Amino acid sequence: MKRYEWEQDQIKSMKEYVAKFGHGTSKNARQAQSKEKVLEKMIRAGLTLKPELEKPMNFKFTDPGHLPPPVLAFRDVSFGYPNCEPLYDNVNFGVDLDSRVALVGPNGAGKTTLVKLMCGELQPTLGDIRPHGHLKLGRFTQHFVDVLDLELTPLEFFEKEYPGMPREELRKYLGRFGVSGKMQMQKMDELSDGQKSRVVFSKLGKDVPHILLLDEPTNHLDMESIDALAKAVNEYDGGMVLVSHDMRLISQVAKEIWICDKKTISRYKGDIQSFKMDMRDQMGIEGQQQGQLRGDASVMKANVKDKKAKEIKIVKAQPAVVSKRVVSRKEVPVSIKETEATDDAWSNDEDKDTKKSSLDSVESMKDTLPKAEAPTSAPAPAKSSYVPPHLRGKTGGVSSVPKGSYVPPHLRNRQ
Secondary structure (H helix, E strand, O other), X not given: OHHHHHHHHHHHHHHHHHHHHOOOOHHHHHHHHHHHHHHHHHHHHXXXXXXXOOOOOOOOOOOOOOOOOOOEEXXXXXXXXXXXXXOEEEEEEEEOOOOEEEEEOOOOOOHHHHHHHHHXXXXXXEEEEEEOXXXXXXXEOOOHHHHOOOOXXXXXXXXXXXXXXXXXXXXXXXXXXXXXXXXXXXXXXXXXXXXXXXXXXXXXXXXXXXXXXXXXXXXXXXXXXXXXXXXXXXXXXXXXXEEOXXXXXXXXXXXXXXXXXXXXXXXXXXXXXXXXXXXXXXXXXXXXXXXXXXXXXXXXXXXXXXXXXXXXXXXXXXXXXOOOOOXXXXXXXXXXXXXXXXXXXXXXXXXXXXXXXXXXXXXXXXXXXXXXXXXXXXXXXXXXXXXOHHHHOOOOHHHHOOOOOOOOHHHOOOO
């Protein structure tokens, strides 16, 4: 849309300039011709088509009417599949028309099984499930395509399910749930999973249930459809039981959170935000690596600190190693002094014992070291002195001149 609007503004501006200055002075006329060429080039390259906004979806679940509580009651219900450990043991709860419940819990805890018990698909092993005599349930399952005839179009399917309803009215009704245009005349086998799920929601709205049982309804929905579903549920006057991992949808429609775990159903005391924070804390306690990012500065700093502490501990545990090279007696006291300066670094008895053994080994080495011999004094070199020319030939000639003195060339070969 932004690109389309920018192109239209450019075209309008260039056309106005050409219309105004196309027959003016030579300079303005040349600029007008240049703009005409740019406009033609834009048209040849292809202009952006104006995007068409999709019609907003308007999911709607019809008011089912009033039913006095209890509408659906579980009393001392236990259930387990054959040859398997029981999933529920002595469960008690009730669902009414004002219930907005979100079932949460680990995978395999029995959330879908509980929905099947509510709708009567499964019977409890022990206990009693008592629905109201006029209760009508509407159920959306993860296998929602099972309720559709994929060989029919959505319009044909609704005409078969609700005979006598005018075709135009059915088309308008399907359009509310995002099933509009050519989609209504297309076989459902050719539709996407998201489009099929919209058909199922439109059927739920047409059946007018008292309680909606929604098991993972957002798996194939886009953001617009999820928002439309949340809006429809909030405007709905019946009850709802939701099984979902979508915290965004739960936070929009749920008023209560029931936790399915450890063979029972417990009601969470708090709102969805508190539940999310508790889940994060629990993940941090059970496994810190799951809740930490690699780039977290605090985590990196802690890891570096732990690494340095381990290195220091390893260095402390290593005994002192004396080099095999022969050292002079002067070097030994320095090494001992440096070793004694580290006394404060030894904290426990084991480290002190290690340090003591190291010092003993150094002392024993000190006794075995060769003693340094006193250097012999060498005669100091004679200082070079200058011999005046009038004395060089006297007192023995050149041989009497001290070694290293300067001798002129004419006297060097003389005795």
